[in-house]
Amino acid sequence: MDVREISSEEVEVILSYEESHFRDVKAIDIQPAKLSQTISAFANTAGGEIFVGLDEVDKSDGTTVRSWRGFQDQESANGLIQAIEGLSPLGNFYRAQFLKCAGQIGYVLHLIIFKTREIMNATSGTPYVRRGAQKLPVSTPEALARLQLDKGITTFEDNTLAVPLDIVTNSVTVLEFLISEVPTAEPETWLRSQMLLATDKPTVAAVLLYADVPQAALPKRSSIKVFRYRTREEGLDRETLAFDPLTIEGPIYDVIEKAVTHTKEIVESIKKIGESGMEEISYPDETLHEIITNAVLHRDYSIATDIQIRIYDDRVEVESPGRLPGHVTVDNVLNEQFARNPKLVRLINKFPDPPNKDVGEGLNTAFAAMRRIRLKEPQVQESDNSVIVHIRHERLSSPAQIVLEYLDANDTITNQIGREITGLRRDVQMKDVFVALRKQKLIEQVPGKRGRASAWRKA
Template sequence: MEENKNIDKKSLKFLNGKNTDWNELAKDCVCFANAQGGFIYIGIEDKATFPAEKQKITDRNLPDIIQKNIAHRTVNVGIAVTIETAENKAEYIKIQVFRNAQTIASTTDGKYYVRVHDECKPVPPDEMARLAADKNAFVWEEQITKRVPASEFDEVKKRTFLNDIRNSQRVSRFIKEMDDEELLDFYFIQKNGFLTNLGILWIGKRNDRASLLYPPAIQVIRYDDKEEKVWKLLLDDYFSNPKELLERVLNDVPDWQESVEVSEGMFRKNIPFFPVEVVRELVVNALVHRTYTTRGDIFINIYPDRMEIHSPGRLPFGVTPKNILSKSIRRNEHLSKIFYDLGLMEKEGSGYDLVYAKLLGSGKPLPIVKETDERVTVIVKKQFVSKEVVRLMDRASNDFSLKQKEQISLGLLAQQQSYTALEISNILNQNEEVGLRYWLGRLIELELVIKTGKGKGTQYAVNPEFIRKINFKGKTNLKNIEDYRLEELIYKDLTAYPNSGFGEIHQRIGMEINKHKVRRLLKQMVDNGQLKTEGVKKWTRYSIEQNLQENQ
């Protein structure tokens, strides 16, 4: 049992009589109430699965004390507190925080928080509208305000849905063995004898689907080089449910079949301009994570040099264009589950992994994600960075069966030949070295990637031996320059430009070289008596030692 978006754990020492930090506990309860609810286990350490052996809750009044203190410090928060016994017979306190479906919870001093993955995040004033929209989106799925009787369904869509669920490898036998009505209840397709909004969306009749506040509609438009419309596919007649919309986009747009052949000797591979797996994942994201309480169609605009997918609304709270690879939050929880159980989308948190892996493996640049107040736009470029990168990635994937995160890391390095630890961490949104190692996986062990330097000067690059082995002809730069060559470069520069500062030297020999590497070599050359310095810190000037110049 690990901490996640629904679970938080605290040591029993947290409850310290009059010194207990009740405000901290109240903040955590507000976080869960504004997200999807959750559990706080007091008496289980962060790294532990069970409470300590023979642990007992001696004060049996603690549940009432906790309930009272949280009630005094929060607004719109509902909790249930109990003393539980774990499998090892030890006791702990369980606080169940109920999801606040209709309103926004806060502390009594007017502060707002929300649970994002395993962290409690404050909600700034300018993000309150987004939090409210996300909350309404979650409620929207289960609402039965249209009062459409559960018997008013589209027979074909209902039968297809039930068959798809029972034939899915992702659905457990227990769920498959439910009768039809139980299955529809389980997936929130119907409730209290009526179709929910989700039910109308998936198995409802056309007229009922059209009567929803903002039913999904997709427009696929192709533009020429003058950005004039030359072809379009309109899917706005409300005949199709989300699965059928996705199928029509994938099957009725010929652009996904266009490709280019990459060949050299026996190596031949057709690389699609827009990989269908990428198109599928981005369209699924647009359908699943859009706000169905916001007006607007999904637009897929195809230009000669790029594809743009526009989705109405903003990203879910806690997700930004910068962290979209590492953060994943389901805005429409029940719709997401249907898509996942039917095998139409990747598991939570891996959708953009797939997009990145497919694009980088095809020698294409990373997608560009833009967010405005009204919509999210994802741009996929049509061109390739390099056919050589395609060869390298294809060879590495075939020879070593790389995992998705390893493909992404290797693809990034292949396109640039090397990155500093800081640069690649920023791209992958990893703040800790442990997280970066997780993304690099076995690449260093397999000798596909080499690591040089340490600390801020750490640099990762594709192994030159592997590059030579496959006759890779990447672009040339100085990022991976060996120390002895860099030393020679510095020496020649200072011969021509004596008494130079660090910035001047760095700019002349090549800004692509890691600055920490240049500083390290300068210090080393000073320590070895090759260079002399004048001044201190940022005013330090470097020159060649006079006796060395005289010996030249």
């Protein structure tokens, strides 16, 4: 196994790590069965790393002190390695290396655990999940069913609904689709051939695709809510709502198109200070289209919450219910593919001008479109029950460069204007940029202007 010699500075960094959703520390005395619980939790959630060989002592004042006490030699960790290997027949769910530092005791085992496609059990046979810095056993049938949905092992799109069959066999949506795509097929025959009907009940996928109003059968989980907040601040404050939230309904093919159109119209109504004064904010059409399409097709429909699109003065946030499925994480989401709802993905692609033309390439297209117009790439964040994509209207240029470009076209710049054009949120952050530019003798403060009226100009 690889051994890496690290510096004393790196040791101090490792000792200062806080245990979190993605990191844990253990002493070398940990039993293999106990370690397997932590490994199971990371593999079943979002992956993470474990340092084995760090002691913790709780002090009377409530603080915790860590010290380095590694294995005497590499063979001393064989029992743990064997237990880890036994958790999965392929053994490709982790990477391991020993860390050693001159002046420190022994070898610390550093484990990197990857999120797995399948459910991984601890040696006891019980699977665990990670929540914050805790590992929680999946000990009830309901919790196991939830984990299977989160992992994409089962999919809610195949569940049947207790609604009349004709909401999908006699809808305007299915008739128009079949006339254009499968003109010789009868609705019920075709839907059965696609495994969208079970006995006399339609599946969730059938209702989402072909019912005229899926929201009647799937309330609170098949609409999109659009919010416009007149602020750049974080959080949801009703006082800053520009208007009552929009609710977009209909079959998912229509929902995607309407959501993209409404979002684009609202975004283009926002004004922002730019180099030439007040300018319209805009995002590439492909970015909004692909991210909203991805949210609709890959959300977890078992969760009774609508997709939310939140439009702020400087960003758009698209929140899709459900965690990332399978082995997908925020770090590999652009490179890995896993369809939580494979029927939705496949069948919506049969519609005229489908929203997912390049199946599997949607987010890559969205990110590339932002780069082309020199805006920062979207940021993907995973919470306990949802995935949020942040699309910020921030240029790739550094704040200092943006300030200098602004002063090429304008005589002066203030802190407020600087924050508007750079995307920096705090006065002190913007002031630091100005001070750094002044030290380089590139700008100077405008004489006679102080306090909130202070301004800067080219030196």
